[in-house]
Amino acid sequence: MYELFVLGELKTEPKHGYELQTILKNTVGPIRKISSGTLYPLISRLVKNGRISHHKENPENGRPRKIYEITENGNEHFLELMKKPLEYNTDTELIFHFKLTYFQYVTQDLQLECLQHYLEYLQYILKDVISSESLIISKKQIPEKKRIQILRLFDHRKHVTMTDIEWVKKEIERIKKFNETF
Template sequence: MYELFVLGELMTGDKHGYMLQDVLKHSIGLVRKISSGTLYPLLSRLTDSGRIRLFVEEETPGGRTRKIYQITEAGRERFRELMEQPLEPGAEGETEFVFRFKMVYFQYVAKDVRLACLEQYLRILETNYGHVTDFESYLRNRKPEPEKQRVQLLRVFDHRKRLAETDIRWVTEEIERIRTQEQ
């Protein structure tokens, strides 16, 4: 996931490590953090593999040297591969993060790649919605004890269903919007 982010950000232009970390921190929100201990080894691996280049600025106004990263043709190819990889239901929230990152970089891939990503995400949303409605139906029909917990669980599932319905509607509209676009 972080490889996609780094390569995607470098598709937009050269960046230094601190800027990448700052943009990523704001992209994933308060729930997750990326540490320097995760980002900088990834940047080193991408540099070693030839997917990005490292340039060192002589000296910044603060007296420190700054490392600037730039994507290479091999990095662009890897970026396209990552964008074309199917979305798969995964760990809690992981699929959603990957989907969000992919959406940010849609302008760098072909229409068919964007549509495939949106359609995969729509199937995941619909599958999750089906699981929620199935379990909600079970709770309504079987009425397991304790009653207070069952009632609260039904409230939770109502919330999840409403969120899913909104997501499904938005993704469906986005698919239609992209289908009617020129390349």
Template sequence: MYELFILGELMTGEKHGYMLQDVLKNSVGLGRKISSGTLYPLLSRMTDAGWIHLRVEEETKGGRTRKIYGITEAGTERFVELMAAPFDSDWDIETQYTFRFKMVYFQYVTKEIRMECLNQYMRLLMKNLKTVSDFEYYLLANKPEPEKQRVQLLRVFDHRKRLAETEIQWIKEEIERVQAQKN
């Protein structure tokens, strides 16, 4: 997921590590952060792999140097590969973040890749909705004890179903919008 984010951000132009860290922090929200201890080793591995290049720039304030990263041709190929890669079959927060990142960088890939991403995400949403609905049906049919917990679980599943239904509707509209676009 972080590789996709870094390569996607570098598709927009060169950036220094702190800027990448700041954009990521603001992209994923309050619940998720990437530490310098995670980001900079990843940038080093991506540089070693030839996906990004590093340019060292002298910084005038404080005499520190600044490392500026840019994407290479191999990095662009890797970016497209990651954008076209299928999601994991499990519905989890990583899948949701990956989808959000892919959406941000849709303008850098073909319509076919965008459509496959949206359709695959739709299938995951539908699978998730079915799982929630099946468990809700089980709770209603079998009425396990304690009742207070069952009632609250039903409230939680109602919330999850409504969120899924809203997201499914949005994805349907997005699929229609992308289908109407020219390549």
């Protein structure tokens, strides 16, 4: 998952490890913690696999640091990661957000494919929420106060998911219209 982030960021411009870590922390938000023990071994693997390279920079008033750049092999792998369909797990939304961030580096057809994969994921989530909601409604043995709270939770999830679905559909239409004008 973070491989896509590192490669995408290095497509923008070369960066040093601390810069990558700072951007990643800002990207994933305040709840998810990203340690150096996660990022730096990943960077080392990417260097070992020939997906990124590095050179040392010696600033006048600072510590020497490694500057990382994406290689041709890394560009190819980045494209493979962008093409890879989303897996349905706890990281699905974050991976989609990474992909969305790097749409500028892929074709509009691939952008549409990524959006379609995410739309299918959201529709899967919505179907599950509606199914779970029906199940709770039918379970008369659940105390009424508890059932009401559970149904409120499902109602919230349903509305959030439906809003996401509408956004994705609009984005798909926007990209399709853009394609038609060119």
